[in-house]
Amino acid sequence: MAIVYSPGDEHDAFVKWAKEQGVQITAVAPARFEGKGLGLVAARDINAGECLVKVPAKVLITIDSDAVWELNLPRRSSVQGRLAAYLTIINADDKRNHRLWQATWPSMQEFESVMPFCWPLELQEHLPPTAKPLLDSQQKKYQKDFHDLKMYLPASSEHLFKYFWLIINTRVFYWNYPATPLSRMPKRRSDLKSEDCLALCPFGDYFNHTDVGGCDVTTDRSGYSVVSTKTYKAGEEVFFSYGGHSNDYLLAEYGFMLPNNHWDSVSLDHLIVPKLTAEQKDVLKDDRLLGEYTLSIVDSKPAVCYRTLAALRLATTPQQRYRNFVSGIGDDSRDQETVDEAVERLFDDFAKECSEAKASLKELSGGNGRIAATLVDRWQQIEALLGRS
Known part of the structure; x- marks a missing residue:
């Protein structure tokens, strides 16, 4: 990846100002990464446990x-x-x-x-x-x-x-x-x-997000400290994690997505809830299992959450077998094939939605090609979560 180590005079002037305000900066510097924008680069080899940035509370x-x-x-x-x-x-x-x-x-x-x-x-x-x-x-x-x-x-x-x-x-x-x-x-x-x-937080806002960490951020009355949790080679980008967020959250809140996000997931509510009867919704609501149905990757495979399995079981099997499932009693293996088929139908419906969304976005690109391309990328990531890419 091409790196511009001095991203502009305004950044040089800001770093000088930040140091004058008491911000302590060790072994990292602002840089521009091709295709990604601004971030922080290791100015030399960095060991795990090094304090890279200290920002005093007075400048927040x-x-x-x-x-x-x-x-x-x-x-x-x-x-x-x-x-x-x-x-x-x-x-x-x-x-x-x-x-x-x-x-x-x-x-x-x-x-x-x-x-x-x-x-x-x-x-x-x-x-x-x-x-x-x-x-x-x-x-x-x-x-x-x-x-x-x-x-x-x-x-x-x-x-x-x-x-x-x-x-x-x-x-x-x-x-x-x-x-x-x-x-x-x-x-x-x-x-x-x-x-x-x-x-x-001046200078701290240069750090970009990664899903698996790279630095720890701590606070006390004196301000913020950022400490490396791994080794970095000179020229590597230095990250910390904003938290365990899906790509939809990162896109909506920050305007970016990760190409490989350990925490990625999507909601299945729009596919499940409308197909439930009023009675089924009441049962799930009473059990605090109505909504918040998610798809993610577990052990490198698409996986739906427990709440999803409960809702699909209620929708496809006798209610008493659903009751046994959520109570953790009895043998639920006899219904597994039925539930697995329901999951596959769910995935088929979502895959169709992905295809339709991508087709529509191709017609909308025009002067908004970058935005449309971002959306297409996101729908393709959902296809990968479904195991359909």
Whole structure:
């Protein structure tokens, strides 16, 4: 993979600024990877256990930061919205402390090509069934934030607010506001919801995601530390994991997918739930087994979850045999062939959906060829999950 080791003057200026702010950087440097964008490269051989980056708490941007707190933005809006509003309000100030950092952030044009949130409606409609609810939730959250905060924003700044809202969505770290003498956040930090615990972290946002780790990120009252968990050769990209997320989640939330993702899975709800009778839905609901049916890869083979097996068993066998299955009593092997056939029919239906989606996307490519190609790739990944590629 071709690597540009100095991705631009703005990155050189930002790294210099970050070091002046107290960010400690060891053995890694920003780089541009062909076909992938920005990331961090090992500037020399790295041993497991080396601390690569330390970011002091004083340079984070959080709702506990003085400049954000002083705006007194309404607490009914989300933390994401308030941070986006702060960045929008001070954007015209050339003296803002994070100006050099902001120069390294992706542009709105880049977001428009990779984030489903920004795609044309006709292409959003071709997202896989697991990604659509994620996008719908994002859109509702954004609309609420803008409604709650628009009176605090400069005139005609919605486009800028949307841009910074996406910056927050794609670049924040989890920050649980460790106790300090100056902290103004609730003393019972364990009661904070995860969506309240957000921080923009200079230099840390260069790290790209991998499904199997590569570095550990820890926090305490002093800030963030990133420590390697494996050896890297000079020139290798250095990663850490954002968590065990499917490619639909990564696409919807961050605008990328992994070609090989250990955690990949897809929802089967849209294929199973509509075929259940009202009575069957009531039974599954009573057993807390209605919905959340998933397909993933287990031991290199397509596998459906226990909830899926329970629903298919209820749909294809006598209810008492379903009851024995969920209770863990009796011999369920006599129904296995019937359930296996139901799984195969399910896979056939999903494979047909994949083929139809890819065919439709070929007709929609036009000026949105990159987006259409991303969607085709995702449908092909689902075919691979089905074992039909």
